[in-house]
Amino acid sequence: MPAAILRMLRRDRWALAGAVTVTVIGFVAVFATLLTTIAGHDPYTYDSAALDPATGQPAGVLGGISGDHWFGVEPLTGRDLFAIVVHGTRTSFFIGIASTVVSVVLGVLVGAAAGYLGGWTDRIVTWAVDVFLGFPYLVFMIAISMVAPPEIPKPLLLIVVIGFFGWPGIARIVRAQTLTLKQRNFVAAARTLGAGPWHVFRTELLPNLWAPIIVVATLSVPSRIGLEAALSFLGVGVPVPTPSWGRSISEAIQWVGTDPMLLIFPGLALFLTTWGFNVFGDGLRDALDPKSGVR
């Protein structure tokens, strides 16, 4: 499969652009501290010297962009916007990927069990998937973040909640794939030889499920990153002062007329990340699933 992905990247320029974007942003997330050390500011230190004392807005043009503050500074606090955006990458990536892992593990186990075991297991899972897909989960997530005890770290809570509400889509696809695989001779052979469900799952089904799993997982990362940003935007996501694109964008609301840069930088970062995952995921799907190659 890595060979298939490489071939796809060579052929599909959009997917390559997406892959490059995702990789660059991934590097930014991993080396955030290093990057901000080079740039000379951390995302937490207040700097009133960079502000116009009369209005509390950034001194200078375009939100205070200068050789010192690459993306300018935040109004009222004077914190470095470059550092905030760079560290926000870490928040978004971490929550996006970790919650995807949670959903994939749940979705694959549940979906494969439903497809392979059939009968009542299948009926209950299919029904639960329908219920979950139709659940007002944004409303529910907002509500849960409100009532959760403050001892639970918010990022962990977000990962669990976003991960938990994300499994049904994956389970549905894995179930459909498993139903097809179950009919294949190698699965029948393994069963005839007396292999139990767990063994069949691990050695026969899983290796054949990877391709669709990777495609759905990649395509679901952007919506999770968007969800984290949305929750932070609404004030129920990661708490202050942890940098988050969503919260920066929500703070930008009151400054949009006077300091649009506060909206543009975090917004652009968020947009590029989701866009990168989307086009890369589209390319992956076309490469790994020949049927959908309708580009």
Add this chain to the structure above:
Amino acid sequence: MLRLIAQRIGGMLLVLLIVAFCTFAVFYLVPSDPAQLACGRPCTEQNLALAREFMGMDSPWWRQFTDFLVGVAAGRTFGSGATAIHCAAPCFGYSFQQNTDVVTLIAERVPVTFSLAIGAAVLWLVFGIGLGVLAALRRGTAFDRIALAASVAGVSAPVYLVGLLGILVFGFTLDVVPVGGYVPFSESPVDWAWRLVMPWIVLAFLHAAFYVRLVRSQMLETLNEDFIRTARAKGLSESKVVGKHALRNVLLPVVTLVGIDLGGLLGGAVITESVFSLPGLGGLLINAVHSRDLPLVLGCTLFAGFLVVVANALVDLCYGVLDPRARLT
């Protein structure tokens, strides 16, 4: 058909019951106490117990749940004597903070959210389906490529970002449209539409992006089917082949998606409403969350769940109309 409808309604009620139960469990099993908030200062043990009893929170959790369900069906009364508050059926709870029952609060906000969601849905269906079909028919042309690139961008852009950029460009820089607020339709239909233009376009743009992608790929797949070749071989005009035979097939997944999207939006377009400062259901929920008004949060969540379930049921019925095969199962 009747049996299908009956089955659907039964299933709907069951799903709603489960949504109610989950919501209830989350809100009442966590250490957050509406009675504590309503208790007043100084909050003595005695006052707290009184507040709990008044709100019906002194009974075990399962009792509270059944009380709630009974309230929905037959209404309920909080407290007793002169200070009693009666909440008529269907009673989805009572906001002790705002001294109003939840249904009234929701009913006040419904027109705003419905105007927003339905207006946007009309726009995105027209443009999403139209552009998707055109892109499929002109596959590989510049039009197709532009439509695809724009739709990937639309799928990737979050609603608050596009909304804020719209406000920035059209509201502040060009100053052509109002950037927020709501005027009831009954007061002035023109102002109502004019205020909603921006939110409609923003919501529609983002949703249309999904529909363009879906419709395009479905259309391409359908046009390769045998029955399309048969239709062409019969000598039908191309517009009839596409408009009648292919489109009907393409609409099936679209209907599913509309159900999910519209159901979700009607329950509160939380983010859009907050960007454009529209006083809708989403705003009601967010305010309730921030003021820790548990009964109201519970009511809003349930109402949103109710709309999603109803939307899904309608989708199933539409399936029966669009696809004769679906009537059999």
